[in-house]
Amino acid sequence: xxxxxxxxxxxxxxxxxxxxxxxxxxxxxxxxxxxxxxxxxxxxxxxxxxxxxxxxxxxxxxxxxxxxxxxxxxxxxxxxxxxxxxxxxxxxxxxxxxxxxxxxxxxxxxxxxxxxxxxxxxxxxxxxxxxxxxxxxxxxxxxxxxxxxxxxxxxxxxxxxxxxxxxxxxxxxxxxxxxxxxxxxxxxxxxxxxxxxxxxxxxxxxxxxxxxxxxxxxxxxxxxxxxxxxxxxxxxxxxxxxxxxxxxxxxxxxxxxxxxxxxxxxxxxxxxxxxxxxxxxxxxxxxxxxxxxxxxxxxxxxxxxxxxxxxxxxxxxxxxxx
Amino acid sequence: xxxxxxxxxxxxxxxxxxxxxxxxxxxxxxxxxxxxxxxxxxxxxxxxxxxxxxxxxxxxxxxxxxxxxxxxxxxxxxxxxxxxxxxxxxxxxxxxxxxxxxxxxxxxxxxxxxxxxxxxxxxxxxxx
Numbered sequence: 001x002x003x004x005x006x007x008x009x010x011x012x013x014x015x016x017x018x019x020x021x022x023x024x025x026x027x028x029x030x031x032x033x034x035x036x037x038x039x040x041x042x043x044x045x046x047x048x049x050x051x052x053x054x055x056x057x058x059x060x061x062x063x064x065x066x067x068x069x070x071x072x073x074x075x076x077x078x079x080x081x082x083x084x085x086x087x088x089x090x091x092x093x094x095x096x097x098x099x100x101x102x103x104x105x106x107x108x109x110x111x112x113x114x115x116x117x118x119x120x121x122x123x124x125x126x127x128x129x130x131x132x133x134x135x136x137x138x139x140x141x142x143x144x145x146x147x148x149x150x151x152x153x154x155x156x157x158x159x160x161x162x163x164x165x166x167x168x169x170x171x172x173x174x175x176x177x178x179x180x181x182x183x184x185x186x187x188x189x190x191x192x193x194x195x196x197x198x199x200x201x202x203x204x205x206x207x208x209x210x211x212x213x214x215x216x217x218x219x220x221x222x223x224x225x226x227x228x229x230x231x232x233x234x235x236x237x238x239x240x241x242x243x244x245x246x247x248x249x250x251x252x253x254x255x256x257x258x259x260x261x262x263x264x265x266x267x268x269x270x271x272x273x274x275x276x277x278x279x280x281x282x283x284x285x286x287x288x289x290x291x292x293x294x295x296x297x298x299x300x301x302x303x304x305x306x307x308x309x310x311x312x313x314x315x316x317x318x319x320x321x322x
Numbered sequence: 323x324x325x326x327x328x329x330x331x332x333x334x335x336x337x338x339x340x341x342x343x344x345x346x347x348x349x350x351x352x353x354x355x356x357x358x359x360x361x362x363x364x365x366x367x368x369x370x371x372x373x374x375x376x377x378x379x380x381x382x383x384x385x386x387x388x389x390x391x392x393x394x395x396x397x398x399x400x401x402x403x404x405x406x407x408x409x410x411x412x413x414x415x416x417x418x419x420x421x422x423x424x425x426x427x428x429x430x431x432x433x434x435x436x437x438x439x440x441x442x443x444x445x446x447x448x449x450x
Contacts, residue, residue, distance in 0.1 A: 218412075222405030229427055256417035260408040262401065262426035262435075287421070 013107040014100060017173050019166075024103050031162055037155040038096050044152055045094040047141055055133050056087045062129060069122060090130070093159060106163050110170030123167060127160055191217045193224040199231040200301050201263075204294075206239030214250035218257055225263045232304050233258055234297040238269030248283040255288050264289065264304060268297035325350045329361055333436060334396070335429075337369040347383035351390055358394040365436035366391045369429055371402030376411055381419040388423040397439055399424045401432035 014020070028034075060083060063069035073079040089109070092102075113123060134156060138149040191213070194202045203221055221233065235254070237243065243251075255265040267290045270278070278285060291297040302309060324346065328335045334357055336350060354366055368384065370376070388398040400423055403411075411417060426432040 218409060219405065222408055226405055226427065229431070231427070231431070253412045253417070257405075257408040257412040260403045260411060260417065260420065260425055261405065262403075262431055 012104070013111065013170070014104050017107065017169060019103060019107070019169075021100055024100065027162060027165065028098075031158045033098075033155075033158040033162060037158055038098065040152050040155040041094045041159060042096045044138075044156070045091070047137070048091050048094040051134075051137050052087050052090050055090060055130065055137075056083055058133060059086070059126065059129050063122070063126070068119070072116065072118065093156065098159065098162070103166060106166040107170050110167035111174065113167065114171050114174045120168065120171060124164065127164055131157065131160060191220060193221055195224075195228050195230070196234075196298065197302075197305070197307065199229065199305050200298075201225065201228060201230045201233045202294075202298075203233055203235045204239065205235065205237050208242065209240055209247050209250060211246070211250070214247070214254070218250075218254045221254060222257055222261060225258060225261050230263050232301040233263055233265045234294065234301050235265055235267050236269045236294045236297065237267065237274075238271070238294065240269075240274075243270075243274045243278060245278075245281045245283050248278055248281075248285065252285070252288060266291055266297045266300055268292065268294050325353075327353055327357055329357075329363070332361075332363055332440075333365040333367060333433070334358060334361065334363045335367045335369065337372075339372050341373065341375065342380070344379050344383075347380060351383060351387045354387055354398075355390045355394050358391050358396045363396045364440045366396050366398040367429065367432045367436070368398060368400050369402050369432075370400060370407075371404070371428065373407060374404070376403070376407050376416070378414070378416055378419070381411065381416040385419050385423055397424065397436060399426050399432045399435055401426045401428050 060079070064073070073082070131153075135153050138153055139146060142149040191203070191205065194204075196202050201221070201224060203217075205217065209217070224230065225233065235251070237251070240247070251267065255267070258265045265288070267285075267288050270290060270292075289300070291300050299309075325336050325338055325342070327350075328337075334354060336354060338350075342350070350368075354368075357363065358366065366387075368387065370384075373380075384400055388400075391398045400420075403425060411420075424435065426435045
């Protein structure tokens with residue numbers, strides 16, 4: 001499961017998440033992570049190699065004792081693979097060289113965990129477990145020199161916080177991207193431009209209109225005017241809950257832009273409340289054609305385009321000689 | 323670059339093929355106003371399909387051209403303003419400059435519009 005996902009990941013997460021070399025340095029500076037920390041960590045490497053297996057074993061025993069943890073390891077082969085990777089990471093913590101490549105690796109691993117939906121409580125819990133276990137091993141290794149042991153531990157703590165931060169950032173980054181995509185999708189869906197007849201477009205607007213949506217809406221309308229060779233557009237705002245002066249100005253801009261392309265816009269569906277608020281705000285809509293409801297708007301549009309809608313029976317009656 | 327002015331029946335067509343300098347716009351306006359009289363044209367079509375940018379001077383120039391030709395007895399239609407250009411113009415607040423000019427989607431629609439207008443005028447003339 002994990003290896004398959006790994007191959008699909010794009011190469012430079014650091015770029016995508018804008019974690020530049022400078023940014024890495026800033027983060028390290030904030031944690032006061034310096035050269036002496038790197039030295040201290042590297043001095044622990046031998047110890048880490050020695051204890052890696054027992055730390056990893058202890059951790060997975062702990063993780064698997066929880067139902068939520070077990071759910072991630074349906075088969076033993078996977079568990080073995082993940083253990084190997086965890087061990088590699090555990091040793092990596094004390095191997096120095098915490099530059100861009102190290103950061104990229106952390107982000108990649110963070111994204112993997114996000115993909116398999118590992119809850120952050122387990123993620124952070126894992127780090128906590130490591131730190132506690134390592135702390136006790138360090139005290140064991142330097143029974144006479146607890147000050148040294150504590151110094152080593154603090155260096156490790158800084159690095160671990162750097163890593164945690166990166167991992168959590170991938171979670172946030174991923175969710176934000178999903179959110180953005182969904183917002184785009186909603187916007188796309190919510191402003192369809194429909195052709196009712198040759199030369200006549202309907203633009204039903206539903207929901208709150210903000211600046212961004214107004215821009216998109218205008219762009220989409222203008223493109224459709226060109227592609228469908230529309231001459232009249234009925235813009236219905238029955239479904240817009242609030243129209244303040246800002247939104248009204250957006251509508252005015254849309255109408256003017258459409259006019260520059262030779263299309264007439266008819267605005268329909270202004271509710272009494274919106275009409276009142278526009279009047280009291282002093283918004284001047286006199287340059288815009290407004291009609292009460294969608295039906296009236298379409299009738300007006302038909303008139304402008306020279307269409308006449310006549311019931312079949314009436315037409316028959318008229319055609320019959322008197 | 324000077325814009326060639328073509329005659330098509332009772333209409334004049336000026337097709338702007340590249341960005342014009344301020345002087346070019348003035349020259350185009352003078353040329354159109356002069357030829358409207360010479361050919362007794364009823365309509366003018368300025369085609370700006372090829373323009374990717376329209377600044378405030380160009381917008382004002384178009385508005386001036388429309389007013390000048392109207393005084394000389396011909397209706398002007400601006401055709402081919404691209405979606406991006408229309409959008410940018412509105413954003414720049416240029417739309418009020420063009421509030422009195424007539425627009426159409428393209429040359430085809432521009433002709434249709436002029437035909438309709440001149441016919442209405444003729445009918446109105448008979449009625450009065």
